[in-house]
Amino acid sequence: MEAPTPRSEVRRLPELAVYDWEVVKAIIDEALFCHVGFIDDGSPVVIPTIHARIGTTLYFHGSPGSRMLRSMKAGVEVSVAVTILDGLVVARTPFEQTLNYRSVIAFGEARLVDDPDEKMAALRAVTDHVTPGRWDDSRPSTEKEVTATVVLALPLTEVSAKVRTGPPADDEADLELGFWAGVVPLSTAYGEPIPDQGVNWPAPGYLRDYSRPGRSPA
Ligand SMILES: Cc1cc2nc3c(=O)[nH]c(=O)nc-3n(C[C@H](O)[C@H](O)[C@H](O)COP(=O)(O)OP(=O)(O)OC[C@H]3O[C@@H](n4cnc5c(N)ncnc54)[C@H](O)[C@@H]3O)c2cc1C
Numbered sequence: 001m002e003a004p005t006p007r008s009e010v011r012r013l014p015e016l017a018v019y020d021w022e023v024v025k026a027i028i029d030e031a032l033f034c035h036v037g038f039i040d041d042g043s044p045v046v047i048p049t050i051h052a053r054i055g056t057t058l059y060f061h062g063s064p065g066s067r068m069l070r071s072m073k074a075g076v077e078v079s080v081a082v083t084i085l086d087g088l089v090v091a092r093t094p095f096e097q098t099l100n101y102r103s104v105i106a107f108g109e110a111r112l113v114d115d116p117d118e119k120m121a122a123l124r125a126v127t128d129h130v131t132p133g134r135w136d137d138s139r140p141s142t143e144k145e146v147t148a149t150v151v152l153a154l155p156l157t158e159v160s161a162k163v164r165t166g167p168p169a170d171d172e173a174d175l176e177l178g179f180w181a182g183v184v185p186l187s188t189a190y191g192e193p194i195p196d197q198g199v200n201w202p203a204p205g206y207l208r209d210y211s212r213p214g215r216s217p218a
Helices: 021-030 067-073 116-130 143-147
Strands: 033-040 043-054 057-062 077-090 098-109 150-155 158-164 182-185
Touching: 021 043, 021 077, 021 098, 021 158, 033 067, 043 067, 043 116, 057 067, 057 116, 067 150, 098 150, 116 143, 116 150
Parallel strands: none
Antiparallel strands: 033 043, 033 077, 043 057, 057 150, 077 098, 077 182, 098 158
8 A cells, every 4th residue: 555646645634534554454344345436438437346355456356248347357547435334423513414434445457357366366255255254165166157257456555544433523612502413323234144945054154143344333
């Protein structure tokens, strides 16, 4: 991760900026998916997609027909946003209403992964990113399935994080107005696994006790 560049330097509320790789990594690993923005045929497009990180590289996978993967394969610049919501920040005035969040924005040019070992490692990482342990607990992918999947890699060099925590930032003069203010904590809940037809045994432990890596909302 490089020092902030002109486009990755947080200017708006710079006190919320974090350029610490450990923080960036934790946000990326905890978020289930991200949004990838790019220009396709002259128009801006933003696509939600699953990601996975290996070291300082972010991987994406999908069908060779997907617009995102087709465009990225051609070497376009992309911007990736990873977002985790931690709370509704209810202020005394709509002006100060906001959210508590941890987010990462990365910029760069994605490359097509054609090395077979790197591709398999990325596919494993994407699977295990969603359900850790699942790659080894499922039928191995066939060559045809692997060929039918495009994998792209984005180096995590031009990256920033922005983290908001804590109560609303109301003006001193508004504190005694009598309106309720505070934070409604927000987190993603994972329910009890629902077996598919023909499955009459309990779900594996990694699904029964599902949790994402990372810290609890602050
Ligand atoms: C869930 C959520 C909701 C938000 N809601 C609002 C809203 O309603 N209104 C609003 O104005 N802003 C909101 N923000 C903040 C928003 O993401 C931007 O930070 C803000 O709008 C300023 O954008 P900018 O491009 O002008 O900032 P600048 O500071 O000029 O951005 C410069 C660079 O800083 C980095 N950066 C900026 N924002 C982020 C970020 N969120 N995470 C990581 N790096 C970042 C990027 O590299 C960017 O290119 C929200 C953020 C999150 C995560």
